[in-house]
Amino acid sequence: MTAPVLLDALGASGPYRTERRHQVTGVDGSALAELSQVPRLYVVRTVAALRRAEPLPADARERALRSAAELFLGEVEGVTPAEHERRVSLATGVALPVVRAASRQLVRSARLAAESVAAARPAGSVADWRDRPGTGAVWARRGEVLAVHAPGNHPATHTEWIEALALGYRIAVRPSNREPFTPHRLVAVLRQAGFGPDQVVLLPSGHDVADELVRTADLSLVYGGDQAAERYGARADVLVRGPGRSKVLLADGRPLDHLDVLVDSVTGHGGTACVNATAVFVDGDAAELAGRLAERLDGIPVLEALDERAVLPVHPSRRAADLEAYLHGKLGDARLVTESALTVELPSGAAALRPAVMLLRTPQAAQARIELPFPCVWVAPWSPQDGTGPLRDTLTLTAITEDEDLVTRLVAEPSIRNVHVGDHATHLMAPGLPHDGHLAEFLMRSKTVMRTGAASL
Template sequence: MPEPVHVDALGADGIYRTRRRMNITRVSGEKAGEISLVSPLYVRRTMTALREAVSPRASDRFAMLEKAAEVYLQGTVGGMDADQYARMVSRTSGVPLRVVRESAAGVAGTLRALRRTAGLAMPVGAVADWDDARTQSGSAVWTRKGDVFAVLASGNTPAVHGLWPEALALGYKVAVRPSNREPFTAFRLVSALREAGFGDDVVALLPTDHQTADVLIAEADYAMVYGGQDVADKYSGSPRVLPQGPGRSKILVTKDVDWRDKVDLIADAVSHLGGTACICTTAVLVEGDPAPLAAALAARLSRIPSLPADDPSAVLTVQPREQAERVDQHLHTVAEGTRPWLGGDSIVDELSAGGAVLRPAVHEVSSSSAPQLDVELPFPCVWVGPWTRQDGITPLKQSLVVTAMTEDRGLIESLLGEPTVTNLYLGDNPTTWTRPGVPHDGYLGEFLMRTKAVIR
């Protein structure tokens, strides 16, 4: 049995192992390690130190971020090399090993790109520095709205850690509360950033319980919080907090497009990243009879094998059996009244090595107003329903991404103008498409920065 791994706090004075610790377990139920949980007092002291620290110059920040990308992706951090890290994340979170490695590569790619992408949110009429020649006659200057940024991260995949380093690039000091289920990515990334030159009082890792996490939010100037609808609702009224809640990403196929050519693309968008990400497709609306498309999706998704998460060929997420059964029970509750094409009996496929695979589910709903179309579950689960021209864009509202497979320019323009559709992709671009520099939920800079008039 390997030695348990300790994930310690990384405060303003360095590594801190607390007396109060929580077990980290593999999906099989075995203990993998321990995570230190810091107190509210420690959080306040660390946040004070971050607030008083001086951020590195912009040119230095970008060089450090590029160096951190290489340490994070290829280095040995906390006694784990890149392969050991990826396997530990997979075995504790249940995220397929291939997804872990792809996500880690994506995080590193984002860090490398920040020299080019961090300023993309800056208005064209603004300049980055007060001593730019244009401020001699008066100009807008792109400045921070605060000094300290807090992140309450989730453990869905390492990809969730690709967004917050932009705050470092913009000159913020950052404190990250990792997922207690999968703290390894946050620990590795913060450690890599420190090794690359960011000071202990510039970027910190503060594992906490849920109550102490509220202290972290209160002590920060701005914060980003991952979670479900309850988290989004809790912080929706705060201008200081950017919730990262359910995506409810959807695909619309109108009758001028042959859906039979799109089945593989749609199925991949449903199962991408094990179906755990907010950009995964959770609902498909089709103009006409939805049953043939539902049947084709079910046939395609049913062919995905059930494998342990650390198998290189694994696609589906693995969870402890009890947790998988709770997800299955919840699915049966919310799916009442729908027609199951896949996963109607059970989505739980228990593995001999421990844990259970969450198998895909496909359910057909009877109308575009069915409440299931807004249900997002942490595995490849898709609701397929009918859409008519009379329905308009109403069924597509409140979506992080809508992929519109249509030739209807009027429909496209209506979707583009709808404030609750965050991103709009057209044609064969799935909801899971991303690229550094293209906003996920708006640019983070839109939230953290402002223009300030300067003349000298």
Template structure:
């Protein structure tokens, strides 16, 4: 089996306690070292004692790491495909995304730098500086591309500790191994697989942290100013114009990349009668081949089917729980798309986000902004400039795409949920007495 060691400040570490990782058929494919609390404490202390690498060295090493991560990736792609159940093409795309994010990490981070701030000390002005030294990540396992974001913290000079998902630890293991080979010291970036009761020690010991998870994560960390929670996206599509030209965009928003991401649409709201659009969506989604849909262990797929049936009570199923699971006969199953018609936009199901292509279609009245709130990405199929301005002003809509842009549209220069550097950095005022020595010049 493939072995995932912890990557500590003194190199790889194989713990006594091992977690066995299985693929979607139940076959054992890997073992992961689960480190104890003391190892975490000592590792985080070492990160705090380390100094940041010079910026030029960080940028050079990140570029090299991107090339290392991308090369000879066939076995990695196959392994992650087997374990995650995502389509192979999506894993290949994610690998390319992470590799490219390495080379552009510093430029992406700098997108959030205030125009009035400089990277180094000036005679008088604002200087962009880190809010801390050590950044912790509790990573998600729903898609490998999530690991493209924390690279920005490394580019900005943070030492980074990653707790990988128990579902898919292979991407951060490969990435951190590449970063170390490229020139980052063992005390600059570490991998700390551990049990849940140890995981909080990583966050407690860091200056700042980022955590992925569901509503329980938001409830636990939402009030902690040192932690940036990445919760459910509840992304949506709003249609006020003719929906037929936008059908491809809506289908892609729901089902692209297996429909597992926070930037996949779970709500579709339409001004007027939603039934014709819902019927057309159901026809398109039902025609998707199994090869572009997620696979799960059969028991997990059946549990998702039962959960969907319960959540959908009171809705009109167009693609319901009865057709959700396709048993492949090898211990795994394909999850087919689900689509339900809601009686109104305030139905509670509109906020139900599930890890496969699943959307809820509802009628919408432009006087009611409430159903659009708390949305990571909103694609608005509209030419109503007044409505667009209202949507842009709504603080709980994190990202607004107008027209022919699916909810999953992204490139490194766009903020995901604001810029990560908004959380990592601050601007200090510096005023130097004329003639003073510059021996203490700040280096990013």
């Protein structure tokens, strides 16, 4: 047992320790850190300092990002990668092997950030006005300072905002009070790698101050549920990363052949991300599929998050019970296929929730939208006559079908953000490929630069 760590804010003039602090607690109830909570005035002054700062040149940014990636793999401010991953696993309940994989993803994303954003640049625009002799479109920032309300569910979510650094944004990250370790480590290595303290800051704060960050920054990236979407969704300066409601469609007539990709979609990547499948639609015997899926999921061992073989996420014991009660309250006419209680108390004091499979009567059932932070999947019958309606509002849809017209309609559907055709799990992602659109689509715009002596007008 290690003594709680003091985790400072990382401000524009260095680390900043406040009187007001938040206790970061592990899923087992252990105290992991005391996190400084910056006041409103500090946010305002820090964002002003970021806005005054000049970005590094593009090549220096790229070098610094690559260097930060390497530093992340070493000891950072006395914290080894193993200790860091242990803290993240305890704070989030995400299985240690999954956290370790997330570290590799973070490193890869930082290394490739410049290439990833280049992949998002419109073909007709150049990155720098000097790159083109004549008149044409140049890709430019829509603002200078990006605020990030970061999530705490999964460390790999931080891959996204790193890209904004490659574009020259100055970034203020408000970490989740639940898991501040990953963004803290990231900001620390970015600074060691050459981003000045006035380029990227970490501003942990209470909810009372959160709005201030959105108010003062030029653009904001906000992770949250339906509430955040309601609050900020209509604003042009805020990009909301809301619920995922990822889905799998089994429509090739052989649903039982795809249990592997289903299990992977439900539990892979920690089973607690927006890219985990929330619902499965079956053109065939949905009840049989649900039963077989529940059996397979039941075979996954229930272990402590720190176990080397762990797959499932764990929770504070009280929270696990609340989640299970909530699910029962929402069942309605759905049938819980998984047998016996979901909550399993663990020796550490944390609790796991066994994966839950629920069978719905119709594809239109409202329950299919309920996304909970553990492997929890709604199975519904679906037939071509039901069309794409039930498949809408989806971050990633894995579509297993040989019907090309259907795939065309799914790819065209505006509320489906990614389509994986065939046996590709919902959680698969790669640098350079859009996750919920390219972040750069929000951060950048093309502008015309007309130059004297231009080759063409």
